[in-house]
Structures are given as structure tokens and as C-alpha cells.
Amino acid sequence: DQQVKQNSPSLSVQEGRISILNCDYTNSMFDYFLWYKKYPAEGPTFLISISSIKDKNEDGRFTVFLNKSAKHLSLHIVPSQPGDSAVYFCAAADSGYALNFGKGTSLLVTP
Amino acid sequence: DAGVIQSPRHEVTEMGQEVTLRCKPISGHDYLFWYRQTMMRGLELLIYFNNNVPIDDSGMPEDRFSAKMPNASFSTLKIQPSEPRDSAVYFCASSLDLSGYTFGSGTRLTVV
Numbered sequence: 139d140q141q142v143k144q145n146s147p148s149l150s151v152q153e154g155r156i157s158i159l160n161c162d163y164t165n166s167m168f169d170y171f172l173w174y175k176k177y178p179a180e181g182p183t184f185l186i187s188i189s190s191i192k193d194k195n196e197d198g199r200f201t202v203f204l205n206k207s208a209k210h211l212s213l214h215i216v217p218s219q220p221g222d223s224a225v226y227f228c229a230a231a232d233s234g235y236a237l238n239f240g241k242g243t244s245l246l247v248t249p
Numbered sequence: 250d251a252g253v254i255q256s257p258r259h260e261v262t263e264m265g266q267e268v269t270l271r272c273k274p275i276s277g278h279d280y281l282f283w284y285r286q287t288m289m290r291g292l293e294l295l296i297y298f299n300n301n302v303p304i305d306d307s308g309m310p311e312d313r314f315s316a317k318m319p320n321a322s323f324s325t326l327k328i329q330p331s332e333p334r335d336s337a338v339y340f341c342a343s344s345l346d347l348s349g350y351t352f353g354s355g356t357r358l359t360v361v
Contacts, residue, residue, distance in 0.1 A: 140291075174350075181253070181340055181352030182292070227292060236282065236305060237350060241291030 141165045142230050144240035151247050157215040159243050161228030164209065168230040172237065173202060173213045176225045185226075186213070218247045255341050255353035262360055267329040270356045273322055274343030282342040282350070283316055283326050292340070298324065331360045 143162045151157045159173075169190040174182035188195040188202045188211070195202050201214045215222055225244045229237040254273040262268050274281045282297040296306040301318045309316070313332070318324040328335055336359050342352040 144291075172350075179354065181342070181354050182350075183352070184350060236294050236297050238294070239284070239292035 140240070141168075142228055142238045142240040144226075144228050144243050146243050147241070148244040148246070151218045151245065153220055153247055153249050154217045157213075157218045157222065157245055157247065159213040159215075159226050159228075159245065161211050161213075161240055162209055163211075163228075163230050163238075165230070165232065165238075166209070167232040168238075169233070170231045171202070171204060171211050172229045172231075173200075174227040174229060174239075176227060176242070182227055215245075218245075220247050220249055223247045253341055253343050253351050253353035255339075255356050257356060258354065260356060260358045262331055262358075264332055264360055265330045266360075267327065268331045268335075268358060268360075270326040270339050270341075270358070272324045272326070272341030272353060274324070274341070275351055276322065278343035278345055278349075278351070280344045281318060281324050282344070283324070284340045284342065284352075286338040286340060286355070295326070295339075328358075331358075333360045336360050 141164050172187040173185040175185045176182040186197050186200050188204050193204050204211045223246050225242045227242045228240040231237050256271045283295040284292050286292050295308045296316045298318045316326045338355045338357050340352050340355045342350045344350045
């Protein structure tokens, strides 16, 4: 059973606009959340993370927001660039260490 | 460091054959993970090791799947016998900590 859910398989955004990718989780024991980015024929690469003691973490154009009461997190990319086109995976972990991943959202940023 | 190295990059095999996927983690990483990516289930954890010891293999789908880590620099994932539904991309990852998962480029397995 999927404990991390990304309900939008795909998203298309114009260059320069904001991309918002969403993720929901069911396990209240998760205390650390991450986003990974994956290009075709490559492995996922770490993008940004957030601990459950925070509600926001920012790194350049990327910001992750965490709403613990709703068990929801989102990744904001602003401004979006064509090079951001990739599959984005949401992941969550509890003290058991191994990451649980969602199915991914394919982002297409059009010029 | 060359990163996590997986081989082969692509594997096409006939149903019933044995398949062995290989992984060399980053030196010094204590954790090694095997994930499988499919359209239906996304990235699912199969098994992970800590200091060469299997910690959680609850994600291994069936007895046809087995994984070993004979030393800190090498791990294998074996499927015997392989079936068409095993077709997927298999990723190996290693890490020191939660933010440090480094994935290999994956092995695309096709079972015909």
C-alpha cells in the first residue's frame, strides 16, 4: 500500500511561471521528507529536504512546504526553466531509515 | 568518486532464465538499497543493507528474488526464474545519511 502519494502523474508549466508539485502521505511516523529529481536514463538525484520540525525550506528556486496536520507537502519551483523538465519523486522516512517514494510527477516546462 | 555503479545498463532475457544485477556502492557508505521502478508502483524498496547485513527485505516480491552483499563494495540482486512481470528499471542506491542517497543509473530489465 502506497504510503506516499503523488496524485498528479504529469504537470505542464510555461517557462518563468511557478511549478507546484504536490505529495500526500499517510504514515504519521514520517519525520523527514525529500524531493528527488530524475532525468531519463539516469538515477534520481537529491533536490531538497525538510524535517518535520519545520514547515518550509528554501534552496534557490526550490521551496518545499510541509503541512503536518494535513499530511501534505509541496515543492514550488519559481521561476520554472526548461531544464527543470524531469520526473519529481516525493519521498518520506521514519526512524526506520529507508525512504518511501511516491510514483512521481512528470514536469514539462515549455518555452 | 565515480558514484554508484550498476551493471549491466540494459538486460534482455527470456522468461525462465536467471538474471543477476550488480551494484558497486560509493566507498564509505554504510547503507545500500535496491529499488525497482515501474509505472504502476513508482519507486518501491526491495531490500536494504547496513554494513553488509540485510535489514529489511519485506519488499522483495517473491522467493524468486534474492540479494546479497558479500562485502562493502559489491551487491547483487538475482531473479531466478525471471518472468515478464519482472520487467522494470532496477536502481541501487547507497548512503551515509537520509539526505545522502546516491542512486546509480539503473538497470533496465526486459523479460520476454
